[in-house]
Amino acid sequence: MNVLIIEDESWTAQRLVTLLREYDPTIRVLAQLPSVAKAINWFKSSPPIQPDLIFLDIFLEDDLGFSLIEQMNLTIPIIFTTAHENHALQAFKANSIDYLLKPIDLDELTMALNKFKLVRQLPAESPPIQQVSDHFIRQWTPPAYRDRFMISIGPKLRSIRTDAIAYFFFENKATYLMPLVGSPMSIDYSLDKLGQLVDPGQFFRVNRSFLVAISAIQSVHTYSGSKLKVELHPIARQDVFVSVERVTEFKDWLGR
Known part of the structure; x- marks a missing residue:
C-alpha cells in the first residue's frame, strides 16, 4: 500500500509513519508534505507512483486541506487527521474513509485502515467512498464534551x-x-x-x-x-x- 501524508506538524507526521510501520511494515510512505501548495506541486510533478490512500490534516500551514481536494479534484481515498472535530461531517463528504482526532493512537489507526481495506473490496459498480461516507455520516454523532x-x-x-x-x-x-x-x-x-x-x-x-x-x-x-x-x-x-x-x-x- 502506498500512502501520502499531508501534515504541517513534523512530529505528528513522524508519529503517523511510526504507527503505519507498526500496523504493516510493507506500507510505503511516498512523501510527507506540510502545505496545500507543496501537495499541489507534488501531484503536478507526475510522481511515478500514485498513492492508494492520503492522510490529510485539515488545518495546514497555508490553507485548509479541503482546498487541496477541490483544486486537484482528488478522488483518492482520504483519512483525515486533525485536532478539531467540528469539520467531521464535511470531511465524510470528501472521499473520506475516516476522521482521526489527534493524538492518533494505533487502535484508531488500525480501525481506519481496516475500513479502507473494506472499501477496496467493494464491487466496482458501487460508489465505495460515498457508501462508506454516507454510513459514517449516519452513525456519527457530536461527541460529549467535558463539563x-x-x-x-x-x-x-x-x-x-x-x-x-x-x-x-x-x-x-x-x-x-x-x-x-x-x-x-x-x-x-x-x-x-x-x-x-x-x-x-x-x-x-x-x-x-x-x-x-x-x-x-x-x-x-x-x-x-x-x-x-x-x-x-x-x-x-x-x-x-x-x-x-x-x-x-x-x-x-x-x-x-
Whole structure:
C-alpha cells in the first residue's frame, strides 16, 4: 500500500509513519508534505507512483486541506487527521474513509485502515467512498464534551467546571489551566488532548501554546499587519497572538 501524508506538524507526521510501520511494515510512505501548495506541486510533478490512500490534516500551514481536494479534484481515498472535530461531517463528504482526532493512537489507526481495506473490496459498480461516507455520516454523532476537570493540588483534588475556565496554556514543558478566578493550576493533559475534550464552540486553539475560552477574550487587536493579538482576562503571563494560519478560522469562530 502506498500512502501520502499531508501534515504541517513534523512530529505528528513522524508519529503517523511510526504507527503505519507498526500496523504493516510493507506500507510505503511516498512523501510527507506540510502545505496545500507543496501537495499541489507534488501531484503536478507526475510522481511515478500514485498513492492508494492520503492522510490529510485539515488545518495546514497555508490553507485548509479541503482546498487541496477541490483544486486537484482528488478522488483518492482520504483519512483525515486533525485536532478539531467540528469539520467531521464535511470531511465524510470528501472521499473520506475516516476522521482521526489527534493524538492518533494505533487502535484508531488500525480501525481506519481496516475500513479502507473494506472499501477496496467493494464491487466496482458501487460508489465505495460515498457508501462508506454516507454510513459514517449516519452513525456519527457530536461527541460529549467535558463539563468539569479534576485537578491535583498537592494531596488535594479539586473539580473545576469547564465554564469557569478562562484558558489552558503550555509553558516550561507543562500544561496549565487558568480559571476565571484564581491562579494557574497544572493539568495532566496536552493542549491537543484538551482541544478534543472541550466544546469547540466555546474554546479555540489560537496558537500552539494557548487554548482560550470565548468568555475570556476581552479584545482583539490587529498587530503588525494581519497578525492578531488577543487580550485575555485574567491577563496571560505572555502576549497571546493568533497563529497566522488560524486567523481566518478564528474570525469565523468569533462571529458565530
